């Protein structure tokens with residue numbers, strides 16, 4: 001591991017972007033057997049959070065892929081899955097804030113990219129707007145009539161208690177210190193407001209079975225993925241930032257990527273994947289994690 005000089009005289013710091021558990025634990029990070037091009041992932045001994053050994057420079061350059069006009073728009077093939085997932089997500093948000101249709105409910109989608117989820121929120125009756133730091137994706141979303149702030153959440157300076165609900169989908173795994181963002185979300189949410197966090201599950205059966213080959217771990221495929229939560233670590237972070245867990249669920253297991261297997265073995269693996277899906281969901285071992293949090297009353 002290369003080492004660079006720190007700012008203070010005599011202080012030497014590592015070149016790694018993440019040196020301590022992003023959840024806020026003081027326990028050490030131990031190397032795992034999940035070996036990526038940046039080095040083995042490290043695991044917090046207290047909460048099980050997995051973190052990358054990527055450098056700040058490599059992290060910054062891996063993030064550039066997000067700045068495209070298309071952003072994360074679903075393809076024709078994935079549109080139906082997107083719609084079904086959005087309907088379930090917004091149905092649950094409505095249940096938690098006890099609104100029948102979402103009408104009049106103010107929702108903010110942080111990291112809204114080109115606006116796919118934002119558009120779904122509006123179709124479900126929410127008064128929705130977004131925040132997106134990637135310029136081209138934000139411009140595309142705005143060009144389709146969506147209300148989007150280009151920049152980071154803190155720069156938007158939303159007034160205190162502005163929103164009933166906030167969605168944070170596939171964002172938190174990009175952040176070296178997620179507590180800064182969660183505390184700002186707590187400030188702009190109304191009392192008892194709901195925060196939905198979607199991210200990968202680093203304690204899933206997919207990780208157990210596929211290990212370092214899981215695409216989600218690869219910054220070459222998913223730029224900026226550096227910090228991998230599990231149901232426990234996300235719950236601890238939420239508690240530390242003023243939220244209570246209302247509901248936590250996981251789904252889906254992968255045994256292999258299509259490109260890794262021949263046609264027949266891929267079909268067989270797909271069958272095995274289907275068989276594992278239900279127990280994975282029951283035991284919190286799926287690799288897609290969706291957590292509904294509520295801002296704790298002060």
Ligand SMILES: [Zn+2]
Nearest residue numbers: 021025044047
């Ligand atoms: Zn930890």
